[in-house]
Structure formats: structure tokens, C-alpha cells
Amino acid sequence: MDRVIFFDTTLRDGEQSPGASMNTAEKVRLATQLEKLGVDVIEAGFPAASPGDFEAVQAISQKMTKIQVAGLARTSKDDIDRAWGAIKDAAHPRIHTFIATSDIHLKHKLKMDREQVIKTAYESVRYAKSLTDNVEFSAEDASRSDREFLCRVLEAAIDAGATTVNIPDTVGYALPNEFGELISYIKGHTPNIARAIISVHCHNDLGLATANTMAGLIAGARQAEVTINGIGERAGNTSLEEIAMSIHTRKSLLNLETIINTHEIMPTSRLVSMITGIVVQPNKAIVGANAFAHEAGIHQDGILKNRMTYEIMEPATVGLTSNRLVLGKHSGRHAFRDKLKDLGYDLTKEEIDSLFIKMKELADKKKDLLDEDIDALIAEEHLRVPDIYKLDYLNVVSGTVTIPTATVILFIEGVKTQSSGFGMGPIDATYNTIAKMTGTKSNLVRFSVNSITGGMDAQGEVTVRLEEGGMLALGKGTDPDIITAAAKAYINGLNRLKYLKRNPSIDAQERSF
Ligand code: KIV
Numbered sequence: 065m066d067r068v069i070f071f072d073t074t075l076r077d078g079e080q081s082p083g084a085s086m087n088t089a090e091k092v093r094l095a096t097q098l099e100k101l102g103v104d105v106i107e108a109g110f111p112a113a114s115p116g117d118f119e120a121v122q123a124i125s126q127k128m129t130k131i132q133v134a135g136l137a138r139t140s141k142d143d144i145d146r147a148w149g150a151i152k153d154a155a156h157p158r159i160h161t162f163i164a165t166s167d168i169h170l171k172h173k174l175k176m177d178r179e180q181v182i183k184t185a186y187e188s189v190r191y192a193k194s195l196t197d198n199v200e201f202s203a204e205d206a207s208r209s210d211r212e213f214l215c216r217v218l219e220a221a222i223d224a225g226a227t228t229v230n231i232p233d234t235v236g237y238a239l240p241n242e243f244g245e246l247i248s249y250i251k252g253h254t255p256n257i258a259r260a261i262i263s264v265h266c267h268n269d270l271g272l273a274t275a276n277t278m279a280g281l282i283a284g285a286r287q288a289e290v291t292i293n294g295i296g297e298r299a300g301n302t303s304l305e306e307i308a309m310s311i312h313t314r315k316s317l318l319n320l321e322t323i324i325n326t327h328e329i330m331p332t333s334r335l336v337s338m339i340t341g342i343v344v345q346p347n348k349a350i351v352g353a354n355a356f357a358h359e360a361g362i363h364q365d366g367i368l369k370n371r372m373t374y375e376i377m378e379p380a381t382v383g384l385t386s387n388r389l390v391l392g393k394h395s396g397r398h399a400f401r402d403k404l405k406d407l408g409y410d411l412t413k414e415e416i417d418s419l420f421i422k423m424k425e426l427a428d429k430k431k432d433l434l435d436e437d438i439d440a441l442i443a444e445e446h447l448r449v450p451d452i453y454k455l456d457y458l459n460v461v462s463g464t465v466t467i468p469t470a471t472v473i474l475f476i477e478g479v480k481t482q483s484s485g486f487g488m489g490p491i492d493a494t495y496n497t498i499a500k501m502t503g504t505k506s507n508l509v510r511f512s513v514n515s516i517t518g519g520m521d522a523q524g525e526v527t528v529r530l531e532e533g534g535m536l537a538l539g540k541g542t543d544p545d546i547i548t549a550a551a552k553a554y555i556n557g558l559n560r561l562k563y564l565k566r567n568p569s570i571d572a573q574e575r576s577f
């Protein structure tokens with residue numbers, strides 16, 4: 065069987081999703097999990113983009129011992145030097161340089177002619193090659209490029225020393241048969257192609273990223289560029305879990321294999337969602353909450369008789385624990401620690417101790433705690449900064465005939481303060497009152513409510529993104545009462561904004577956390 069190389073770009077293209085910025089500590093944590101998942105290459109960032117990006121790529125390079133770490137660079141010497149500066153300490157560094165090859169990009173963006181692009185591609189790869197043996201070249205917008213010209217650019221890049229040539233469908237325009245044919249054409253018309261691995265990098269604007277990537281692999285590409293949960297620029301990138309499980313499930317037909325540890329898929333998906341605040345849609349293939357849920361009576365009946373009637377993959381293969389009922393008020397510390405380990409969390413003793421207290425408090429309000437409840441607890445704890453504002457009491461009155469009114473008691477830097485206020489609805493009344501009490505003027509940029517699990521006693525999880533004076537902060541709150549969850553999320557966001565203001569040395573990248 066042929067092995068497919070997994071190139072994960074969650075930390076670079078994935079981070080380009082609106083609102084998905086991660087700080088350095090979060091990126092290092094995710095990189096560590098990606099290594100555990102078994103990806104071959106991590107694209108850690110675009111070092112020339114900002115000092116924060118450079119620092120994060122450098123930190124990841126210094127930490128990773130097994131996998132390759134790639135840094136993205138345009139074709140300029142400055143960009144390549146910056147990328148190399150950030151990755152040079154990695155055990156296995158890779159420079160990834162790119163230039164667009166479609167006429168539309170040449171004319172309007174690069175203002176270069178075709179010969180100039182060939183020369184630039186050659187020279188940039190040659191320069192990168194003087195720094196490391198491991199050089200990847202990407203022909204941006206390859207799927208909309210003239211094929212003959214594309215092959216000439218790839219030939220030049222390989223002559224200059226590129227060991228991987230990447231074919232992006234940058235704008236998600238290609239159709240699967242067309243994209244597969246493009247890979248076959250490249251194989252047949254690039255004289256030195258045998259000296260490089262062909263890679264595919266698809267965007268999901270038409271919802272075809274996975275289909276196009278599979279078509280590329282079937283046609284002979286041997287590297288797939290992917291992100292966890294499919295996050296990325298606009299409609300996102302090809303999702304890692306969909307490619308990994310397609311290969312795993314249809315191995316014998318495809319004659320392909322990977323070294324992905326599929327059991328780490330769910331923990332990695334949860335971690336990405338927790339860090340970015342981007343919720344996975346319930347019907348998302350492989351990692352959505354409903355991906356293994358059987359609703360229809362006929363299906364349930366079939367599943368009870370034999371799971372293979374309606375299930376093509378076993379939930380446990382992707383790391384979904386079959387016993388989702390996890391903990392309750394009588395669970396001990398030992399069971400809690402085991403559960404955290406099962407869910408893929410690698411926490412310190414102090415973190416576990418503090419979470420254990422929170423778990424008990426939650427179990428007092430909610431009888432059965434499911435995996436998702438534990439994830440939410442960790443997400444909240446993870447976003448915690450020193451509490452300048454702390455919620456002590458909340459009483460909200462609303463309904464069809466009352467003006468929504470909130471009474472709030474807060475500790476502000478340890479001092480107990482009380483106030484009441486009105487609003488258009490119960491959450492508006494709560495937020496107006498809290499804003500008045502804290503004297504803050506933040507804008508609510510995003511507000512989302514999600515039910516963590518099913519059932520009448522499900523916890524509500526609220527995620528907010530607040531903006532004040534150009535600074536952005538994410539806030540999360542969970543509670544069986546969604547108004548309380550909303551208040552907690554808002555206060556968490558305000559605490560984080562305050563923290564950023566008091567620590568201006570945190571760079572622009574980290575400010576958006
Ligand atoms: O989509 C794209 O073309 C890219 C390149 C930089 C590889 O992300």
C-alpha cells in the first residue's frame with residue numbers, strides 16, 4: 065500500500081478562519097496533540113506575517129521532536145529568511161514557499177509575466193534549498209492556472225530542489241473529476257515529477273474539498289493538506305478527519321494507508337473547538353455530535369440487530385467513548401482523572417484538583433455528567449484569567465408582559481456591588497447591568513448559545529467575542545441556566561479584556577484570544 069503524508073495546516077490556514085486566532089501557548093498545546101494524532105507535518109504558521117506568528121512557530125519548532133515543522137513564506141528572500149529563522153531549531157524543519165500561477169493572479173496581484181514567475185519560483189526554491197533540504201513549493205491558484213504553464217513552473221521548482229510540489233485549489237473552484245485529471249496531467253507532463261511528492265490542498269467553497277482531495281490522492285498525489293474540523297479561510301479547508309477515515313474505511317479499494325492514530329481524532333477535534341471557540345456543526349462528518357446518532361426507528365432496529373447494517377465505522381475508532389455517561393456527584397477523584405485521560409487531556413495535578421471541585425459543583429446541579437460537560441468545564445477553566453469581576457448573584461425577570469429586568473451582584477476587585485437594569489430581553493438586561501456596574505464599553509461582536517448535550521437538563525454553553533479599543537477577547541460560560549451561562553461568558557470576556565489592557569506586552573496575535 066502507498067502511504068499518504070498528512071500535512072496539517074490548522075495552525076496556519078485554519079487560523080485564517082474568521083475569529084480563530086490562537087495564542088502561542090494554545091498553538092504549542094495543539095501542536096503537541098497533532099503529534100499524538102500522528103500527522104507527518106505541521107504547518108506551524110507564517111512567520112513573516114507578525115512577530116506573534118514568528119514566536120509561535122519558533123516555540124513549536126523547539127518543542128516538536130518527531131514531526132516535521134513547516135513555516136510558510138512568499139518567494140521573497142526576506143520571507144524565506146524569516147521562515148527559516150523561526151523553524152531552524154526544529155528536529156525536522158521544512159520551508160514552504162509559494163507563488164501564484166493563474167493568469168488572473170499574475171495580472172492583477174503579482175503584476176508579473178509568466179517567465180518572471182518561473183524565474184522567481186526557481187530562485188526562491190533554490191535559496192530555501194541552501195538553508196534546508198526539505199523544501200515544499202506551492203503554485204497558488206493552481207486549479208485555475210494554464211496547465212502547460214503550471215507544469216513548467218513545477219518543473220523549475222523541482223529543478224531548484226523542491227521535494228514536495230503542492231497543487232492548491234485556492235478558491236475551492238475545482239470539481240472532483242477535473243481536479244483528479246489535473247493531478248494526472250501534472251504527472252504526465254512534468255518531466256522531473258518523479259523527484260517530488262505531489263501534494264493537494266483544497267478549499268471548501270463549493271463543499272467539495274474532501275471529494276477533490278480524494279480525487280487527487282486517487283490520481284497519484286501522496287500528500288494531503290488538511291485542517292482539524294475543516295476550519296480555514298472562508299468555507300474552510302479539507303478536514304483531516306474526513307480524509308483519514310475515508311482512507312481507513314476504504315483502504316482495500318484505495319490501496320492507501322496513513323499513520324494517523326484515528327483514536328485521537330475526537331480529542332483533537334474537541335481541543336480545536338475549545339481553543340478557537342468554533343463550534344462543530346452537529347451533522348459534521350466524523351466529529352459532529354450526530355455523526356453516530358441513529359434516530360429513525362428502522363435504523364435503530366437494524367443497529368440493535370447488527371451495527372454493520374447502518375454503521376460504516378465504529379465510533380470507538382475515532383475516539384468516541386461508547387460509555388458516554390461519565391460522572392456524577394458520587395464519582396471519585398480517581399474516576400475523574402481516568403476520564404480526563406480517556407478524553408485525551410494531559411493536565412497537571414493542580415489543574416485536575418481545581419477541575420475536580422468544579423465538577424462536583426456542577427454535579428450538584430446536573431445529575432449525569434457526559435463527556436461534553438467535562439469538555440465544557442475544561443474550556444471554561446482554560447480561558448480563565450485572574451478574576452477582576454466575579455458573579456455572585458443573578459436574578460432576571462422576563463416574560464410576555466414584563467419589561468426584562470436583571471438584578472446583579474458582582475465582586476469587583478473583591479468589593480461587593482449590586483445594581484439592576486433593563487433591556488430588550490433577559491440577556492440584554494443582564495449585559496446592560498453588568499456593563500453599567502463595571503464601567504466597560506465593549507462591543508458584543510459574537511454571541512452563540514449551544515446546548516452541550518441533549519436532554520432537558522442539558523447545560524447551555526455561551527461563547528462571546530468582545531471588542532474594546534481594538535482589542536478582542538473570547539469569553540465562555542456554561543451553566544444549566546442559559547441566562548447564567550450568558551452572564552458568565554460576558555464576565556469571562558470582560559476579565560480577559562481587562563487582563564489584556566493590563567498586560568500590553570502581549571502581542572497583537574495574542575490579543576485576539
Ligand atoms: O490556498 C492556498 O493556495 C494556500 C497556499 C499558501 C498553499 O493556502
Ligand code: ZN
Nearest residue numbers: 077232234265
Ligand atoms: Zn489554503
